Amino acid sequence: MSSKKPFSKDIILLEDVESAVNEIVTKMQVDVLHTMKRNGGVIGISGGIDSSVCFALAAKAFGPEKVLGIMLPEKDSSPDSEVLARNLAEIYGVEAIKEEITDALSGFRCYERRDEAVSKVFPEYDSGTHKMKIGIKQSGLYSNLPPIFTLTIVEPDGTEKEKILPRNEYLQIVAASNFKQRTRMSMLYYHAEKLHYAVIGTPNKHEQEQGFFVKFGDGGADVMPIGNLYKTQVYQVAEYLGVPKEIIDRTPTTDTYTAEQTQEEFFYQLPFDLMDRYWYAFENGYPASEVARVMGETKERVEALYRNLERKRKTTEYLRMSPVRNYYGL
Amino acid sequence: MKSDMTEIKGKVKEYIHQAVYTDKDKIKDDSLIFKEGFMDSMGFITLITYLEEQFGISTGDADLLEENFESINAISDFVMRKLMN
Numbered sequence: 001m002s003s004k005k006p007f008s009k010d011i012i013l014l015e016d017v018e019s020a021v022n023e024i025v026t027k028m029q030v031d032v033l034h035t036m037k038r039n040g041g042v043i044g045i046s047g048g049i050d051s052s053v054c055f056a057l058a059a060k061a062f063g064p065e066k067v068l069g070i071m072l073p074e075k076d077s078s079p080d081s082e083v084l085a086r087n088l089a090e091i092y093g094v095e096a097i098k099e100e101i102t103d104a105l106s107g108f109r110c111y112e113r114r115d116e117a118v119s120k121v122f123p124e125y126d127s128g129t130h131k132m133k134i135g136i137k138q139s140g141l142y143s144n145l146p147p148i149f150t151l152t153i154v155e156p157d158g159t160e161k162e163k164i165l166p167r168n169e170y171l172q173i174v175a176a177s178n179f180k181q182r183t184r185m186s187m188l189y190y191h192a193e194k195l196h197y198a199v200i201g202t203p204n205k206h207e208q209e210q211g212f213f214v215k216f217g218d219g220g221a222d223v224m225p226i227g228n229l230y231k232t233q234v235y236q237v238a239e240y241l242g243v244p245k246e247i248i249d250r251t252p253t254t255d256t257y258t259a260e261q262t263q264e265e266f267f268y269q270l271p272f273d274l275m276d277r278y279w280y281a282f283e284n285g286y287p288a289s290e291v292a293r294v295m296g297e298t299k300e301r302v303e304a305l306y307r308n309l310e311r312k313r314k315t316t317e318y319l320r321m322s323p324v325r326n327y328y329g330l
Numbered sequence: 331m332k333s334d335m336t337e338i339k340g341k342v343k344e345y346i347h348q349a350v351y352t353d354k355d356k357i358k359d360d361s362l363i364f365k366e367g368f369m370d371s372m373g374f375i376t377l378i379t380y381l382e383e384q385f386g387i388s389t390g391d392a393d394l395l396e397e398n399f400e401s402i403n404a405i406s407d408f409v410m411r412k413l414m415n
Contacts, residue, residue, distance in 0.1 A: 137394060143396050144396055144400065145364050145396050145399055146369070146370055146371035146373075148371075148375060148394055149371075164378065166375065167375045167379055170375065307365070311367070311370070314370075
């Protein structure tokens with residue numbers, strides 16, 4: 001009979017990184033080469049930690065010659081991303097190509113639709129001179145109230161203006177911005193089908209389970225090698241696989257809106273190391289009192305955090321659902 | 331003043347009842363609509379938009395407190411306070 005380990009701050013760490021990597025690599029080979037009968041993997045590389053780790057895992061699983069890395073920048077992307085992605089490809093000896101998607105996005109009127117909604121909230125907004133981002137109000141994390149989204153515009157002199165984002169404008173900005181991830185997914189499948197490869201998806205455990213991905217966008221892939229790894233574990237694997245320090249040290253960003261924005265600011269509301277521990281405790285049923293003692297928190301705040309995590313999981317269930325097709329002949 | 335409060339509560343209740351994905355009989359005036367999961371994030375933002383448009387109030391960061399929005403009673407009190415200021 002297995003008994004649960006007492007909760008500790010280190011409970012999240014992989015005890016044997018090499019063995020974890022081997023397990024992932026072996027399963028990737030079985031799934032992609034044997035089950036899906038594809039010859040290798042195509043992966044979008046952004047210079048971020050998640051795609052870099054998936055890229056290194058794919059190179060190890062299929063061999064560098066059977067992996068294609070694709071940089072998919074658009075006009076709002078950080079220029080650093082391409083430099084880091086090219087360096088990564090060189091290190092692992094994998095071919096990397098660039099597919100600029102700005103024209104495709106303009107064809108969808110992605111920027112125009114987004115800016116139209118921003119202008120309804122801030123009539124003075126000018127996409128040529130202002131930057132914009134959306135975020136979550138931090139105060140909601142330990143409250144029973146759901147998060148509220150805000151829109152921030154950054155004026156040319158750096159002054160920031162923030163307003164609560166009304167429902168319709170929020171939905172329009174998100175829907176327009178999601179063209180980015182869905183266009184990337186289309187391009188990845190173009191190359192994957194051309195080469196008879198599988199698309200390697202890059203979401204990690206938090207992104208999957210808390211719904212921080214775009215359905216049929218970055219959530220559209222054939223395999224997700226780090227889909228069951230906490231961010232702390234992704235960093236452990238990155239170190240083991242020799243991912244460059246500049247990538248490991250880089251603050252994870254959304255790289256979606258024109259103003260710079262961390263993932264913590266946009267979605268998670270907690271630093272990754274804390275989020276990992278609380279999520280682990282929540283999903284493994286550790287009592288709030290035990291977790292509070294270890295983390296130096298109050299039981300009430302941990303209980304509120306648990307409710308917040310449960311709400312995130314429930315309200316994003318739609319994103320993880322496959323199309324429902326069993327309507328007849330049940 | 332009492333009739334104002336009755337009118338506000340009536341409108342808030344009517345809105346909440348049509349906005350939630352559940353049987354309206356389950357939602358009492360003191361039911362904790364967010365804690366008990368009757369409304370999610372999208373419901374919250376829609377509620378704020380409704381209150382601003384219906385009652386001509388504005389909601390700022392400092393107002394985003396549980397005690398202002400946790401139930402029909404709390405929301406009605408919040409609107410009343412805003413209208414009196």
